[in-house]
Amino acid sequence: MFTELKSTVGPQGLADVKALTFDVFGTVVDYRSSIVAEGRRLSAAHGVEVNWGDFADAWRAGYRPAMERAMRDDSSWVNVDAIYRAVLDDLLERYGVVGLTEEQKVEFNFVWHRLQPWGDSVPGLERLRARYILATLSNGNVRLLVDMARHAKLPWDLVLSSEIARAYKPDPRAYRMALDLLDLQAGEVMMVAAHQYDLRAAHQLGFRTAFVMRPLEHGPHAVPDLTADDSFDVVATDIVDLARQLGL
Amino acid sequence: MFTELKSTVGPQGLADVKALTFDVFGTVVDYRSSIVAEGRRLSAAHGVEVNWGDFADAWRAGYRPAMERAMRDDSSWVNVDAIYRAVLDDLLERYGVVGLTEEQKVEFNFVWHRLQPWGDSVPGLERLRARYILATLSNGNVRLLVDMARHAKLPWDLVLSSEIARAYKPDPRAYRMALDLLDLQAGEVMMVAAHQYDLRAAHQLGFRTAFVMRPLEHGPHAVPDLTADDSFDVVATDIVDLARQLGL
CATH class of the missing domain: 1.10.150.240 (Putative phosphatase; domain 2)
Known part of the structure; x- marks a missing residue:
């Protein structure tokens, strides 16, 4: 299982990915x-x-x-x-x-x-949008995510929220709702998050995963856990780096 | 009841509106x-x-x-x-x-x-977006609406579909789903459509309504019903005209 996964790590193994689903608090906004x-x-x-x-x-x-x-x-x-x-x-x-x-x-x-995005978020998302459907997949409610996107100019194609599934991440129902509404298989969707628990839950269902390191999420004096699991398909320093690693 | 509604017709009576929900097939795309x-x-x-x-x-x-x-x-x-x-x-x-x-x-x-928008749709929506949250409220499935928006460059803040409610318009559950996810009262949302049945169903729940005339929906030789109900708050010749009537 692990060997099989490792052999497809890297952009060449991610050709089936059609949509990226983003955690938002901490991952996209500061x-x-x-x-x-x-x-x-x-x-x-x-x-x-x-x-x-x-x-x-x-x-x-x-x-x-x-x-x-x-x-x-x-x-x-x-x-x-x-x-x-x-x-x-x-x-x-x-x-x-x-x-x-x-x-x-x-x-x-x-x-x-009204949260502000990290400096790389908008330029990174703009690049990724050229090839992928971009959706939120956040525990924030829909209206919150819409207001935030308008305020921070986040170019989502689609706002998805645990609110639609009536189940908060990491409940599998939240991730399955995204697959249903995107009309995609799990292997065609990549979950992007700064938090390991979120990526592990998505990976369990077959999602591709991208870990975005946010060392400053908890401020300049905190030491967040930036350890990448072997299961993560991409480990990126920020969203522009994620786009670069995906060839965009 | 009717008198009360009539007295608030026109932009000055629509100050509470925060979001517009759009029918899509025929109304926004040709x-x-x-x-x-x-x-x-x-x-x-x-x-x-x-x-x-x-x-x-x-x-x-x-x-x-x-x-x-x-x-x-x-x-x-x-x-x-x-x-x-x-x-x-x-x-x-x-x-x-x-x-x-x-x-x-x-x-x-x-x-x-991959449907093409009417010529006024994108410029009209861009103007309306300056003040209002713009959402689809269509019987089209979410993925269809997302693909269409990417293809036709429709600037939705939010893609809402009967698919989320698991009930097709004019079932009231479809409209109520939109109110729930927008976290708005019916009087704060305006349904925009080229079809009377859709606006009547929304009006029944207290939505504001805008009728957009699309005389060519069924081709150059058809004579569609362009009769506006008294209950419609705005009657517009297209989406740019809707924006103009709302002061944008």
């Missing part, structure tokens, strides 16, 4: 810097001192346990906007950010709709 | 001319005489009964590619087009993925 920048404007306006880097890390880190809690407690679907809002309310209290109106909290929570 | 052009190339290559205008009309007209039959006979979902293919097989026989290989039939059936 949520940490975006939150720090908006947080600092909030500090300036409200005279409150916050370490916004820590705040951003805690906000992102709180999303998975809050999501798991929400999905366990509530039989209906809870979207990522609502999940981030629950974490935000806890963090505002913990960091002593008081006096925000409900409207201001809603506005700040929507920073996730 | 399927008839596209099929005639590809059919003529088929005639030239295979030496077969066909009235491709009639053929195109019959292909389109066959889609709704075939869809209804497929949905009745088969409890699983049948997509529009499969429906058009079933109609195509009948028509090739009826029009005496023989000798096509399976590969050629598949290729011809995919003409629906």
Whole structure:
């Protein structure tokens, strides 16, 4: 199995790929810097001192346990906007950010709709789009991903979200939904992500995989796990490098 | 009720609209001319005489009964590619087009993925996109709509299809799926279509509606029903005119 996979690693083995599905938070957009920048404007306006880097890390880190809690407690679907809002309310209290109106909290929570892309994301996607269908495959809700794409000028052909499958990655149903709607076999789709768990889940279903290293996802002082699995078909330093490795 | 609606007709009453959802076949793309052009190339290559205008009309007209039959006979979902293919097989026989290989039939059936836009569609959509989220809301399957958008350079923010709802327009579930994924109220979304039944179904759920007249949808000799209902918020001669009436 492993030998067979290794023999097809590299662009020459990826000729069947017709679409790329992208993880978004961390892989395509730099949520940490975006939150720090908006947080600092909030500090300036409200005279409150916050370490916004820590705040951003805690906000992102709180999303998975809050999501798991929400999905366990509530039989209906809870979207990522609502999940981030629950974490935000806890963090505002913990960091002593008081006096925000409900409207201001809603506005700040929507920073996730206004995240900035990494510098290579738009030029890399533009190159890849010449040959491949480009889709998101994110746990972010559809509206969030649409707002983000309009704001950051991300040239998606198609916005796909766990929301459509009503199952969050790494649940296999999220990846299968993408195959269904793209009308492609798993071997014709490459999952692109900065997170190993996401690529492993896609690989299990037969997707091709590209690991994009994002050493700064958690800020300049963090040491993220940049170890590539043997199963990854491509390991790229960024999205422009991914395009280059795919011959674009 | 009607008085209330009438009092908000016109751009000044449409300030809440944040997204436009578009019917596609006939409204945005000119399927008839596209099929005639590809059919003529088929005639030239295979030496077969066909009235491709009639053929195109019959292909389109066959889609709704075939869809209804497929949905009745088969409890699983049948997509529009499969429906058009079933109609195509009948028509090739009826029009005496023989000798096509399976590969050629598949290729011809995919003409629906390569349809040409009306001349005003791309410039009109580009203008509208400055203010509104633009989404398809078509009975075409997602992959068809993505291929078409790449081919015709249609600048959708989001591809929505009855396929996601597993219910074909005018089933209310198709329109509700769009509201769910856009995270908008019905009054914040305007359905744009060249077909009254589609707008009436959307209006029933509270959507705003724009009727785009397409007198040539069925060719130069047909007389389509261009009667606007009182319930339509905007009646436009094309998509550029729609943009103009919305102040763009």
